[in-house]
Every structure is written in structure tokens, then in C-alpha cells.
Amino acid sequence: MxxxxxxxxxxxxxxxxxxxxxxxxxxxxxxxxxxxxxxxxxxxxxxxxxxxxxxxxxxxxxxxxxxxxxxxxxxxxxxxxxxxxxxxxxxxxxxxxxxxxxxxxxxxxxxxxxxxxxxxPLWKMLGAERDRVGVYASGLDYHLPDHDFSELFGAAAERGFRGFKIKVGHPEVERDLHRLDLLARATGGDRPVMIDANEAWTAQETIEALKLFERAGHRIYWIEDPIPRDDFDGLRMLRTLGIARVNSGEYLDVSGKRKLLEAKACDMLNVHGQVSDVMRAGWLAGEHNVEVTLGNSFLEIGLNMALALPGTRWLEYSFQNFEHLVERPFEIADGTIRAHDEPGHGLKLSxxxxxxxxxxxxxxxxxxxxxxxxx
CATH class of the missing domain: 3.30.390.10 (Enolase-like, N-terminal domain)
Structure with a gap:
């Protein structure tokens, strides 16, 4: 054996x-x-x-x-x-x-x-030819006070993260607009901004929010999970309007992701987590000519899949205090995150x-x- x-x-x-x-x-x-x-x-x-x-x-x-x-x-x-x-x-x-x-x-x-x-290394075994990918800063920030919110994203900008994603979907949309204003001041407003509503809105509320943000001078690079995951008609309608890219799929299994793609209901397919499922979903996205984005994975293990899926430009990093659990977390520098070269996925319990x-x-x-x- x-x-x-x-x-x-x-x-x-x-x-x-x-x-x-x-x-x-x-x-x-x-x-x-x-x-x-x-x-x-x-x-x-x-x-x-x-x-x-x-x-x-x-x-x-x-x-x-x-x-x-x-x-x-x-x-x-x-x-x-x-x-x-x-x-x-x-x-x-x-x-x-x-x-x-x-x-x-x-x-x-x-x-x-x-x-x-x-x-x-797992990324090489999965077929990757590059060893690093762009990384964006994600705050998981909905409950942070304004000062802490600004400090977190200001520090991320100084570290060179290539984009910033904030949580929206507050009952008062003006609060979401306020956070976008704070983000622009904290980061300089010169890099892509993504927003994630975690299914808080209806399709009509999404349109109204995006138009409000646009009038205030905020160009949104993508809107993530604005409405319930299985509202394919609503997601397709939002995609057709073209106000912002629609990023969806986080809450769907592989079968659900396939249905989402077949419905032409997203511009970007969000995957993260299980290796086999991510690679299968990436193959489906390639068949439909849809870009893949890698969401949160524990200690960024998803980096291995992000490197292996062609055209994937982003990995999410959300500043969770897990690094003390492993000997050598993945290195983030100059807006990219780099894989390790030893056999395996690269992380060892310390x-x-x-x-x-x-x-x-x-x-x-x-x-x-x-x-x-x-x-």
C-alpha cells in the first residue's frame, strides 16, 4: 500500500x-x-x-x-x-x-x-505556467466603524493591492455611498473598486444603487452577488444593462454554476474552496467564455487553482488572522501573491x-x- x-x-x-x-x-x-x-x-x-x-x-x-x-x-x-x-x-x-x-x-x-x-507543487500539477497572480484587498468590513474601515483600506493601498472590494447592502443605501466616498479618500481612487451585496438587494434596488454610485463619481468594476443566487433572470437582466460587471456563483455548487453559465447570467464566475470543484467549474466557465475569479479560500490555498485556470486575474485576500497557523504563508508583494515551489499546496501546520x-x-x-x- x-x-x-x-x-x-x-x-x-x-x-x-x-x-x-x-x-x-x-x-x-x-x-x-x-x-x-x-x-x-x-x-x-x-x-x-x-x-x-x-x-x-x-x-x-x-x-x-x-x-x-x-x-x-x-x-x-x-x-x-x-x-x-x-x-x-x-x-x-x-x-x-x-x-x-x-x-x-x-x-x-x-x-x-x-x-x-x-x-x-500543486499549481504545477494542475497545469499552471505562472507562479503569481494579482491580488485584491477585501475587508469583510460591513461592521467596521468608519475609522477602522479607512485604516484597513488605506494600509492595503500602501501595500500595493491592485483593487479593493467592500461590503454593501445596508438598509440605507446612502451608507453604502458614504463607504465608497471613504474608500476613495483612503486609497486615492485610482484602482478598481468592487462591491459585494451578499444577496441583499432586488434587481431594481441593484440598478438604483449602481446609478446612485455612478452619479456620485464611483465607477464600480464588478457587483458581486447583488440578488439571490438562483434569480438567473434578474442576474441576466443586470448583466444586459452593463452598468457594472456581474460576478456571481459563490453560493452555488458545480451544478448550480453550470445553470448560471447556461443562463448567461454572469460576466464573472466566482469560485473558491474545493480543488476538484474549482477546476470543474473553471472548465465550464471556459466553455462559456466567462472569466473566473477566485474568492476567499483558507490561507489562500485557492492560489494554486487561480494560477492554473487560464485568464484568472484575481485572488481575494481578506486580512484574516490565520497566518500564525502555518509555517510560511504565501507572500504578497507589489500587488501579486506568489506560490511556493515545494511539492504540495505549499502550507504546513506550524x-x-x-x-x-x-x-x-x-x-x-x-x-x-x-x-x-x-x-
Whole structure:
């Protein structure tokens, strides 16, 4: 069974975020994260992360029990290559979510092992010929006070990020306009501006908001998820008007993304997360001549897919305090983010995180602190 998956490690983390993150629909002040490491019988380790955005995770022992029952039987003794490339037949009761959202972390860990066993960086194994891509600053900023909002994006401008995305969809659209004014002052107003409503609007409200912003001198590069994900008629209508590019697909699975593309309802297809699904969605977007954008992925693991998908110009970076969890985060400089050259996806759980930041038992949110390395 040379190279087969033979063991695993689960490490639970729980800590305070360095700011309140969120959008027009949600907010979060704590990070609840599980590192999943799959081990092969040659001693290699593939890493993935899963997180619970809005509720605390159970104790580590319970997480391990759930993993052993729901995930491990489908992994043990299998080749990472077979796990990465298999095509399953979803039917009936096997179409269900795990009790803890391990799905994305398992794809990352499996593909990490597969690439290590192949002796290639994941981005090269996926066919990429470049090692860096443009990166835009995303604030997850809806709940930030104006001062903190301006400080965050002003610092991003100084670091050379190539564009800026803010959260909109406030019940009073004038507040959204105010934030665009603040953004222009903080960044100089000379780089692309994207807005993300997280489905807060109707199609008509979207048109009225975009025209208001345009009259005030704000040119919007793209509008992301302005209306509900399955309102393909509304999205197609917004695309036809051409006021701003329509970026959609974040909340849809691969089947939903296919329907979105077939409806000609987006200018850009937003993908992020699971490696296999991203590559399949990228192939579909290529068939429809639609640009792909890479949204948030944990610690920017999605960089590997962004590099491999032709024509992808953007990766989202949202300043989340996760870097202390890994030995060497991806480097951001001069408006680009660069991949690592070692085999695998490029991230390793740090010894310091395992020893100092592991939190095996549930802690009340009020008692959580921001990790020292992230302050």
C-alpha cells in the first residue's frame, strides 16, 4: 500500500478574530478552526482546514469521533490520487453534509498528498505556467466603524493591492455611498473598486444603487452577488444593462454554476474552496467564455487553482488572522501573491500553532483572545 492514506491528525483551534468580520447578512468575532492532516505510509502529511463560521466547534475528542465515523472509512487505505480524481455518483442518502464541514479540508489534504507524491507543487500539477497572480484587498468590513474601515483600506493601498472590494447592502443605501466616498479618500481612487451585496438587494434596488454610485463619481468594476443566487433572470437582466460587471456563483455548487453559465447570467464566475470543484467549474466557465475569479479560500490555498485556470486575474485576500497557523504563508508583494515551489499546496501546520495555539476544549467566546502572532 505504498503511498496509501494510513493515518490522520486532528487539531482544534479557537481564538478571537482581530476585528469583527461580516457582511450585510452575517457577522463573526471568533475563529473556530480544525486542521486536518492526512498521513500516508511513507510519512508524508497533507493539510486541510475546516472552520465553523458562526457556531463553536465541539471538543477535539468529539471532532475526532465524528471524523472517524463519517470521513475516515472512505479514506483509509486509499491512494490520494484515486481520492482526488474519483467521480462519485450522488444518489439518495449519500447526498448529505458531514456533521462538521470536513469536505473542503479533505480535498485540500488529499490534493496536497497527491502533489507531494508526484513531486510537484500543486499549481504545477494542475497545469499552471505562472507562479503569481494579482491580488485584491477585501475587508469583510460591513461592521467596521468608519475609522477602522479607512485604516484597513488605506494600509492595503500602501501595500500595493491592485483593487479593493467592500461590503454593501445596508438598509440605507446612502451608507453604502458614504463607504465608497471613504474608500476613495483612503486609497486615492485610482484602482478598481468592487462591491459585494451578499444577496441583499432586488434587481431594481441593484440598478438604483449602481446609478446612485455612478452619479456620485464611483465607477464600480464588478457587483458581486447583488440578488439571490438562483434569480438567473434578474442576474441576466443586470448583466444586459452593463452598468457594472456581474460576478456571481459563490453560493452555488458545480451544478448550480453550470445553470448560471447556461443562463448567461454572469460576466464573472466566482469560485473558491474545493480543488476538484474549482477546476470543474473553471472548465465550464471556459466553455462559456466567462472569466473566473477566485474568492476567499483558507490561507489562500485557492492560489494554486487561480494560477492554473487560464485568464484568472484575481485572488481575494481578506486580512484574516490565520497566518500564525502555518509555517510560511504565501507572500504578497507589489500587488501579486506568489506560490511556493515545494511539492504540495505549499502550507504546513506550524509546530508553534500545534503547541501554543491548540485549544482542545470548548472555550466561551468572551474568554478568547487574539493570538499573539496576529496582534
Amino acid at each position: 505504498n503511498g496509501a492514506v494510513s493515518g490522520f491528525r486532528i487539531t482544534r483551534f479557537q481564538f478571537a478574530r482581530d476585528r469583527t468580520i461580516g457582511d450585510s447578512q452575517v457577522r463573526a468575532e471568533a475563529a473556530n478552526v480544525v486542521a486536518v492532516e492526512l498521513l500516508d505510509d511513507a510519512g508524508r502529511s497533507g493539510l486541510g482546514f475546516c472552520q465553523s463560521l458562526f457556531t463553536s466547534l465541539p471538543d477535539e475528542a468529539e471532532i475526532i469521533r465524528i471524523f472517524e465515523e463519517e470521513a475516515w472509512p472512505n479514506l483509509v487505505g486509499r491512494s490520494p490520487a484515486a481520492l482526488a480524481l474519483r467521480v462519485s455518483r450522488p444518489r439518495g442518502g449519500n447526498v448529505r453534509r458531514m456533521t462538521i464541514p470536513f469536505e473542503e479540508s479533505l480535498q485540500h489534504a488529499v490534493w496536497d498528498l497527491f502533489a507531494q507524491q508526484s513531486g510537484l 509546530r508553534d500553532a500545534r503547541e501554543r495555539h491548540r485549544q482542545p476544549t470548548l472555550v466561551a467566546n468572551a474568554a478568547l483572545v487574539v493570538p499573539e502572532a496576529a496582534k
